[in-house]
Amino acid sequence: MEYAYHVGECPVCKDWGLMEVLYNFEGSRCSIMCEECLLEFDTLIDFLECKNGYRKTYEKAVARLATLEEIAITEWHPYLMESNRIL
Ligand SMILES: [Zn+2]
DSSP: OEEEEEEEHHHEEEEEEEEEEHHHHGGEEEEETTTTTTTEEHHHHHHHHHHHHEEEEEETTEEEEHHHHHHHTTGGGGGGOOEEOOO
């Protein structure tokens, strides 16, 4: 069973798309990506200011959904939403 953790709504899709937290194998870092339009942000400040967003194809070889333990040590943790989706 896999969980998707979200930190808010996509600035493009609004309430239609949620930003889910990804774990990137390269650099062992977390980023967020809209589950609908694939808009991605690397850092919290970029997301809050809606800058430096980009789109790339979600490749399982380079990233996967982050676990709660991985998110807990990142800047995204305080922004986690209550509802998480079970895939
Ligand atoms: Zn979106």
